[in-house]
Amino acid sequence: MVHLASVPSDATARRGSVAEGIKKLDFHDSAEDEGTASVYGSRFAAQELPQHEMPEREMPKEVAYRMIRDDLTLDGNPILNLASFVTTYMEEEVEKLMAEALPKNFIDYEEYPQTAEIQNRCVSMIARMFNAPTHSDEETAMGTSTVGSSEAIMLGVLSMKRRWQNKRKAEGKDYSKPNMVMNSAVQVCWEKAARYFEVEERYSFCTEDRYVIDPEEAVKLVDENTIGICAIIGTTYTGEYEDVKAINDLLIKNNIDCPIHVDAASGGFVAPFVCPELQWDFRLEKVVSINVSGHKYGLVYPGVGWAIWRSPEYLPKELVFNINYLGADQASFTLNFSKGASQVIGQYYQMIRLGKRGYRSIMMNLTRTADYLAANLKQLGFIIMSKGGGQGLPLVAFRLDPEKGHHYDEFAVAHQLRERGWVVPAYTMAPHSESLKLMRVVVREDFSRARCDTLVKDIKLALQTLNDMDKKTVENHQEHVKNNTSAGKKKNNHPHYRKEKHSLQGKHGKTHAVC
Numbered sequence: 001m002v003h004l005a006s007v008p009s010d011a012t013a014r015r016g017s018v019a020e021g022i023k024k025l026d027f028h029d030s031a032e033d034e035g036t037a038s039v040y041g042s043r044f045a046a047q048e049l050p051q052h053e054m055p056e057r058e059m060p061k062e063v064a065y066r067m068i069r070d071d072l073t074l075d076g077n078p079i080l081n082l083a084s085f086v087t088t089y090m091e092e093e094v095e096k097l098m099a100e101a102l103p104k105n106f107i108d109y110e111e112y113p114q115t116a117e118i119q120n121r122c123v124s125m126i127a128r129m130f131n132a133p134t135h136s137d138e139e140t141a142m143g144t145s146t147v148g149s150s151e152a153i154m155l156g157v158l159s160m161k162r163r164w165q166n167k168r169k170a171e172g173k174d175y176s177k178p179n180m181v182m183n184s185a186v187q188v189c190w191e192k193a194a195r196y197f198e199v200e201e202r203y204s205f206c207t208e209d210r211y212v213i214d215p216e217e218a219v220k221l222v223d224e225n226t227i228g229i230c231a232i233i234g235t236t237y238t239g240e241y242e243d244v245k246a247i248n249d250l251l252i253k254n255n256i257d258c259p260i261h262v263d264a265a266s267g268g269f270v271a272p273f274v275c276p277e278l279q280w281d282f283r284l285e286k287v288v289s290i291n292v293s294g295h296k297y298g299l300v301y302p303g304v305g306w307a308i309w310r311s312p313e314y315l316p317k318e319l320v321f322n323i324n325y326l327g328a329d330q331a332s333f334t335l336n337f338s339k340g341a342s343q344v345i346g347q348y349y350q351m352i353r354l355g356k357r358g359y360r361s362i363m364m365n366l367t368r369t370a371d372y373l374a375a376n377l378k379q380l381g382f383i384i385m386s387k388g389g390g391q392g393l394p395l396v397a398f399r400l401d402p403e404k405g406h407h408y409d410e411f412a413v414a415h416q417l418r419e420r421g422w423v424v425p426a427y428t429m430a431p432h433s434e435s436l437k438l439m440r441v442v443v444r445e446d447f448s449r450a451r452c453d454t455l456v457k458d459i460k461l462a463l464q465t466l467n468d469m470d471k472k473t474v475e476n477h478q479e480h481v482k483n484n485t486s487a488g489k490k491k492n493n494h495p496h497y498r499k500e501k502h503s504l505q506g507k508h509g510k511t512h513a514v515c
Contacts (some may be wrong), residue, residue: 008052010074027327034279039066061465063091076423082441083425085296089446094349098301098342103440106145106341109330115341118348119145120487125351127308129272130264130281130290141282141374142307142315144333145294145344149265151190152307153333156261157193159289159309160228162316163259164461173224181221182230183213184429185237192232199227207434209387211238221255228259228288231281234267237429237438238386239393241267244287251286259288259314264394266307268292273360274390275369290313294347295391297363299445301352304343362445366394369452372396376456380463394443399436407471410437415481422455 001133039045044063049071059067065404075122078088091097101115107114123143128134130143146152154388161178168175182190194201203212229251231244244262251258264271270290287310290463294304309315321332354362372386374396375497378384383402386397400406400413410426423512429436441455466474 032366035414039063077421079446081385081423082444082447083423085300085444087205087366087441088444089297089300090299090346090350091353094346097349098346101342101345102159102340104341106339106344107330107332107337112341115345117261119344122344122347122351123139123306123308126268126292126306127282129294130268130308132282132308132310134209139311141304141308142312144290144336145337145347146305146307147339148295148305149187149263149291149293150192150305151437152305153189153195153261153263153265154196155333156289156291156305157197157199157227158254159315159319160196160259160261162319163197163314164225166229166241166316176193176227178227178228179223179225180230181218182220183232183235183242183430184432185235186230186263187236189431190263192204200225202226203431206430208436211235211429211433212240212242213247213251215243218247219250219256220249222256223319229262231260231262231280232267233264233271234393236266237427237440238397239266239395241271241278241280242391245284248286251292258286260284260286262287262290263291265293266296266428268306269294269297269299269359270363270366270393273356273363280503282310294343299350299359299362300343300346302343304347308513318357363394364390366445366447368442368506369447369449370394371398372449373441373443373452373456376452377459386440395440396443397440399438406466408466408469408474410439412466412474412478413459414439415478416465417458420462422456422458424455424459 004052039062042060042063044059044067049067078084081088087227104112104115106112106115106119122145127141134140144155146155157180160180164178171405177200177465178198179193180200181202181204183204191201193199197347204221206212208488212235213231219402223231229247231242233241233244235242246512249261250256251260258366264280268290271280281326289307289309291308292298292306294300294306295302298304298306298446315333319333323330367390370386374384374386374388377396377398381401382398384396384398386392388394414424414426424439426437426439429438443452443495469477
């Protein structure tokens with residue numbers, strides 16, 4: 001997901017300097033200092049970096065590298081970013097492989113046939129991990145790599161909608177009002193898919209003590225215009241696994257022809273290793289498609305995702321394009337075309353390097369660390385909202401105990417931790433439970449027990465700092481963060497698109513959890 005950038009006006013671009021009215025130094029037009037031994041002795045170190053207009057002249061490569069590198073130091077440390085599920089560590093060997101593949105255009109199968117073969121191997125391994133049927137050559141599963149789960153979800157929604165439309169056309173019925181059933185805690189890409197592809201959203205809303213879809217309520221929302229139900233294996237707020245089997249069994253019991261798409265973006269590489277007995281995948285007959293993010297617990301740098309379909313029946317033929325491109329016929333079902341091959345190669349490396357035992361060891365360690373963190377936070381007085389013991393993702397969702405009458409909230413705690421370098425986000429819950437605020441720590445591969453202990457100490461220190469402040473001081477600090485820091489200011493949002501009212505955030509104030 002990429003933000004929509006606003007192009008500044010000429011007047012705004014000219015203002016530029018932080019301090020208005022300062023006379024700019026006049027550097028003579030000379031190339032003498034461009035060969036200086038010191039980057040910081042060159043004229044470029046005393047000038048603003050180009051922001052709005054491409055410069056007329058070149059810049060030495062070592063200067064360009066250093067200036068941009070210095071600029072990027074203002075970013076947070078990815079390892080301390082506990083908001084994100086996205087992988088922040090890979091071994092040097094796979095980094096080298098991925099770097100070597102940077103010039104390869106993945107879509108060029110004729111030129112890079114072995115890279116295409118590696119994708120096919122990944123699809124086969126992932127489909128089998130999800131217990132896809134493999135007993136027949138005619139009904140065999142199929143899949144594709146994507147640029148993350150967002151694209152995979154878009155493809156899943158497209159295939160469900162087109163299959164439903166084809167069925168309605170064959171029956172001579174109206175096919176203009178498709179709808180889709182989902183939990184109100186879905187990631188924003190589901191809202192996008194529904195809006196972009198003109199599908200009505202039907203929500204099973206969360207409550208203050210239930211943060212996942214209600215299977216009975218979801219099935220009751222189904223009618224003849226429902227293209228499918230979305231079930232989530234690992235919600236972004238609390239990491240819980242939704243009861244896909246209960247939805248599946250209710251559909252069968254009531255003889256309802258409605259497919260299930262499983263959004264396993266976060267849990268697809270966790271559940272098979274931590275709780276293999278849990279039935280959520282193609283073992284259930286109503287599950288027709290699954291998406292998973294390789295760049296989350298698949299342990300690959302962003303961005304790579306995977307979409308898998310049970311059989312050709314659930315991926316209508318007219319959505320697949322056979323294209324002769326650069327000398328080879330290709331079957332293509334994608335929203336993108338040209339893309340790098342590095343992430344697919346990285347996924348293959350991880351799967352053959354680690355194997356099932358390696359993934360199992362990592363996911364079990366993460367689960368233990370999450371349980372350890374939850375126990376420590378509980379001792380500090382927090383209410384734990386996530387499931388432990390492998391019943392959900394290796395994350396900890398927690399909130400302050402309202403009965404303790406704190407004069408600060410979860411957002412204040414998050415800001416205190418930010419001052420110590422940690423990114424531990426605070427959110428408001430999904431609609432109908434938005435009165436709840438929570439914080440969330442995602443336990444990733446590189447979040448060791450030692451780092452966990454450091455975080456607990458800093459959370460304890462943050463609570464002590466806030467307890468020592470009076471209410472007015474806390475409020476003033478919150479206002480300062482909101483108005484005067486990069487965490488509070490929203491510089492990139494175009495004014496035309498602010499305060500929209502069509503999304504769950506616009507309608508209910510839902511804060512979308514980071515993925």
